[in-house]
Structures are given as structure tokens and as C-alpha cells.
Amino acid sequence: MGAKIKEYGITAPDTKNPLSDPYPFNLMFQTSIGPSGLSPGYMRPETAQGIFVNFKDLYYYNGNKLPFAAAQIGQAFRNEISPRQGLLRVREFTLAEIEHFVDPEDKSHPKFGDVADLEFLMFPREEQLTGKSAAKKKLGEAVSKGTINNETLGYFIGRVYLFLTQLGIDKDRLRFRQHLPNEMAHYAADCWDAEIECSYGWIECVVLLIVAYDLRAHSEKSGVPLVAHEKFPEPREVEKLVITPSKKELGLAFKGNQKMVIEAFEAMKETEALEMKVALESKGEVEFHVCTLNKSVTIKKNMVSISMEKKKEHQRVFTPSVIEPSFGIGRIIYCLFEHCFYQRPSKAEDEQLNVFRFPPLVAPIKCTVFPLVKIEKFDVVAKKISKALTTAGISHIIDITGTSIGKRYARTDEIGVPLAITVDSTTSVTIRDRDSKEQIRVDIEEVASVVKEVTDGQSTWADVMWRYPTHAVSHTDEEPADEE
Structure with missing residues (x-):
């Protein structure tokens, strides 16, 4: 990147000064743990991870049933490059988060009907890309047309709207904006920001997204399966993809990189695995991209066995999806102050009196x-x-x-x-x-x-x-x- 900056003569837009070479920057604050200070630690950038790592206990407390939710409020810390705009961009702030765990195959919500008729400003990505403005839409229609991914996400969008307006936020200065493809987190299926207009413009105050990434990531790193179970009334015969790596052949071919190649096999989607099976049977070898190695490697037929096998299952094991509303408390309070403040003349009309209409x-x-x-x-x-x-x-x-x-x-x-x-x-x-x-x-x-x-x-x-x-x-x- 640094070479490209110099090649194209890119400079600072305001001062036209040359830019420095890129360098790593950690958005988490590092600290030292223990009396010796030799163990590094990082201050949490969000509160949600405490809920994810306790998923097994929370799932048990809920009778091993979905859906269920957990909420947490507390301080979060982010190493902002340039804190500014008062309470809006700071390094320490109060964050409130809900993690609502659902079956990825059933994202309906029994109380969605309570909010389906709400009508408020929405700004879907299609309208942003075509240069249109936010417009009022009914929540139920947005979900039925697929603008909003599912009922449960729609339900929480509706509840956030009610929460903010009942706090005192002006409903005409509140909109829900869908993330554009280039700003969507790689692990999110859908993502909306509740944005409030204030003197600094439209400010993101609540983020609502649907993910399954966190539980999978914690499972992979800890070795503890953070999964849910659906027991079947009768056993079901299903076809399952079975990928069996030959550790001996992979070890000879890739030495210390063997583990990363195996992990890449395990991460393959079914369609990708079946395409590899066809290529191996017809050509005897195939090029396979391993993300963690950042390169493609040659896989030969004797290195892996791929097949579809019929098995009887008594239950379905799956990673739950999570609907996550995340509230920036400081930002909401700041916007509330602005929306509730007004002035009116005194009785003698010789002075303007300040009023907060909380x-x-x-x-x-x-x-x-x-x-x-x-x-x-x-x-x-x-x-x-x-x-x-x-x-x-x-x-x-x-x-x-x-x-x-x-x-x-x-x-x-x-x-x-x-x-x-x-x-x-x-x-x-x-x-x-x-x-x-x-x-x-x-x-x-x-x-x-x-x-x-x-x-x-x-x-x-x-x-x-x-x-x-x-x-x-x-x-x-x-x-x-x-x-x-």
C-alpha cells in the first residue's frame, strides 16, 4: 500500500503534505496483568464477548432451548485515533448489548405482530446506491419484501424505535440505515444502524446485526463446542458430507503447514467440496486456496477422501444465529439532550427561557x-x-x-x-x-x-x-x- 501511495502521489487532502508509510495500529488498549506485568492483556472493545464465552451455561439455564437472550451493560474501550465531537467519539464509553440466540432455520418471532404496523424512516442499501433519500416504510412490509432479513431482526428494529422515541428522541430525526456492501462486517448476514440526527449530522447510536461468527470463532479457538441441539421425534436418515484428510500424505507434502490445510478442508462448503471431488476423480489433482497460508496449494487424489454418506441422526446439532442490538449509551444521551432542548419567551417576552422537555x-x-x-x-x-x-x-x-x-x-x-x-x-x-x-x-x-x-x-x-x-x-x- 505504501508503494502505491507514492506511485500515485497521494497526499493529505487538506494540507497536501506527503503521507507516511502505513503501519500496524491496534484499536484495542493493551495493558499488563499480574505483579510481574509480563502477561499482556487487552481492555474489552465491547461487552458481548462475555456473553458468548458463557453460551453453554446460558443455554443450560434456559432448559437447552432456543430462542433465548442475554443482556449486558458496561464500559468498553477503543483506541480511537482522533477522539472528537464531545461524547460521540471517545476512547472509553458505556455500551449496552443484547445477544438474542435463535435457530438459523427459524428466525420468526412470536411478538413480531406487535411492531409490524410501525412506520418510520428507513434507508435500505438499494436506495442509498441509487441516490434516493430515507423514506417512511411499514416494518411488516420491509420484512415481507426481504429488505430486512427476518422477523426477529425486524422485531428488534421495532423495539429499538419504540425505545428511542419513548426516551424523547424526535421520530422525524431518527432513521434506520442498512449497511452498504462495502461497510458490512464480513461475518454479518444483515446489519442496520439506528441513526439520530443532531448538530453533528446523522450519528450511529444503535447497531443491529445478525451473525453466527462469534460462537464459531470461540469454539475453534477453545475446542469447546458452543452449539445447540434439536432432538428429533424419530431418527432421520440424512446424507452427510464426509471429508477425510490423509494426515500421512498431507504431512509429507506440507510438513508444518499440514494443520492449516486440514483446517481449510474442514471449512469448505458442501458445493466446494463436491467440486473438488469431481476434479480429483477426473484430473487426479486440483489447486486449492488456503486462506491462512495466503496461497494456493496442489491437492492430489491420495491426500483426501470426499464422499456423501447416509447416516441416521437422532438430533440436529447447529451453531445458533445471533441478533445483536448494540447501544451506545453516551451517544443516545447526547442526542436526547439536543432533541429535548428548546427555548420559549418569558411572560414579559423580554428574555428566552431554556427548557428541557424530558x-x-x-x-x-x-x-x-x-x-x-x-x-x-x-x-x-x-x-x-x-x-x-x-x-x-x-x-x-x-x-x-x-x-x-x-x-x-x-x-x-x-x-x-x-x-x-x-x-x-x-x-x-x-x-x-x-x-x-x-x-x-x-x-x-x-x-x-x-x-x-x-x-x-x-x-x-x-x-x-x-x-x-x-x-x-x-x-x-x-x-x-x-x-x-
Whole structure:
């Protein structure tokens, strides 16, 4: 590659400076293990491998049945050449991954019907290659037409869409883009990115792919078969390809490379093996490419026996396929901040007020509690409500500083608190919605249950508006928040 760079005079596009010769670069961080530091180790670039190496135990815990899934969240580390774009490209990040193991011959999903009617922006590879834009498509149609490989992958795409939109991601700035052939991982059967549009453009935040590579790779290196079994009600007679290498002849011909040639035989597909059988019978020898040697070798008829034999099988042994949704938590949170932030004018319209419209379900602080004015009887009621909210497990802030109510509303709006409880009586209080600024009046004993109902997602603000009397605002609703 270095010679070609010099031959064609390729330079840096911006500076036109000459490029250095290519050199190896490991995207994994190396560290030293043990007191002597002589054992090298590598920090994990993803969380998934811990699930794959434990497949045998997980399969056993699920009663030796498919499908089943395992999930893990934790830190991952990648030696990025150029970290940039805030939380979007970093060397240490939080990754959440699901590994859903399925029978490769049955990728249907019993709950696919629950998401089949979802319609959202999709960007299949054919439309990318022809210069078209992403367009809204029904998930069920995309699966039935083969745009999405199978029902289980489609089901997880639908669930990721629901997850992101319920978090607060704008559905019109969310699309699912299929990988192009030149960017598809060599081991993936299909791959889609959930991309979210933000100030940096369209950002890949979730990857969904279907693979069988990892289990096979761990099996080959460890010698432990990571496979599943399907027992037949009655034995079945099947034709099986049998490849029997002659270790003696291969050893004489290839010496130390014998093992790699045998491994290449074992990796052959049935069609390739049968073509070799025909060539050996007609010509006596055939050229055979061995990937690990990076060259072709001559195989003679006495070096390998290839045949189709009838055998009775009581079970099918196979490597499961895996549907893997992988979530970049930092990227999702960054895009959520951008999508939830907006500004609105103060009541006097002389200043723009900052607001985060986090959905109640994900807002870190669910509500604020403060007396309308600083008098002892209102402080007592505020503390009583705070105690009830704590008992109900609702995160909240109590503010009895006496700052004007408008400033306290603005202060909580700009940190995304969805509800504000104002104590203006000893028997009832008002609850204010952050986005509509509408208020309802609720008895003190019911406050905690109403807040929990809304913040747990059991009811919407519109639902509770029907049940409780509205409160006409008689005090200053909003003032600019003091900077602290």
C-alpha cells in the first residue's frame, strides 16, 4: 500500500503534505496483568464477548432451548485515533448489548405482530446506491419484501424505535440505515444502524446485526463446542458430507503447514467440496486456496477422501444465529439532550427561557415542591408532601427558599423537571406541567399517587387533566431563573 501511495502521489487532502508509510495500529488498549506485568492483556472493545464465552451455561439455564437472550451493560474501550465531537467519539464509553440466540432455520418471532404496523424512516442499501433519500416504510412490509432479513431482526428494529422515541428522541430525526456492501462486517448476514440526527449530522447510536461468527470463532479457538441441539421425534436418515484428510500424505507434502490445510478442508462448503471431488476423480489433482497460508496449494487424489454418506441422526446439532442490538449509551444521551432542548419567551417576552422537555419516564428529577410564599404553615405542608414522595420512590427537589415562584418554575424547567407542586393552601396544592404550563388542583393526600401515575407512564398529563379541576394562574408564571 505504501508503494502505491507514492506511485500515485497521494497526499493529505487538506494540507497536501506527503503521507507516511502505513503501519500496524491496534484499536484495542493493551495493558499488563499480574505483579510481574509480563502477561499482556487487552481492555474489552465491547461487552458481548462475555456473553458468548458463557453460551453453554446460558443455554443450560434456559432448559437447552432456543430462542433465548442475554443482556449486558458496561464500559468498553477503543483506541480511537482522533477522539472528537464531545461524547460521540471517545476512547472509553458505556455500551449496552443484547445477544438474542435463535435457530438459523427459524428466525420468526412470536411478538413480531406487535411492531409490524410501525412506520418510520428507513434507508435500505438499494436506495442509498441509487441516490434516493430515507423514506417512511411499514416494518411488516420491509420484512415481507426481504429488505430486512427476518422477523426477529425486524422485531428488534421495532423495539429499538419504540425505545428511542419513548426516551424523547424526535421520530422525524431518527432513521434506520442498512449497511452498504462495502461497510458490512464480513461475518454479518444483515446489519442496520439506528441513526439520530443532531448538530453533528446523522450519528450511529444503535447497531443491529445478525451473525453466527462469534460462537464459531470461540469454539475453534477453545475446542469447546458452543452449539445447540434439536432432538428429533424419530431418527432421520440424512446424507452427510464426509471429508477425510490423509494426515500421512498431507504431512509429507506440507510438513508444518499440514494443520492449516486440514483446517481449510474442514471449512469448505458442501458445493466446494463436491467440486473438488469431481476434479480429483477426473484430473487426479486440483489447486486449492488456503486462506491462512495466503496461497494456493496442489491437492492430489491420495491426500483426501470426499464422499456423501447416509447416516441416521437422532438430533440436529447447529451453531445458533445471533441478533445483536448494540447501544451506545453516551451517544443516545447526547442526542436526547439536543432533541429535548428548546427555548420559549418569558411572560414579559423580554428574555428566552431554556427548557428541557424530558419525558416524565426518563427525567432524572420527577417533580419539585415549593411553597408559594415562605410562611410556616406552607413549609409544613411542603415537607409532608416531600415525605410522601420519598415513600413512593419519587425523586424530587424541595425548595423553601422563598424565591419568587416564577423564578423557581424557570429554574426547574431548565433542568427538565416535568412537574412542579406549589403549596398555596393547607388542604390542596397545584401541580403544574412543564411543557403546557397548565395547572390542576389536587388534594394533599393524592399528590404522590398522581405524580407517580404520570412519571411511571401509567397516565399522561392529558389523562389527569380530565380528572382534576384546572387552576387558573393568578401569580407570575415565569421569570428568568437566577444564575447561580
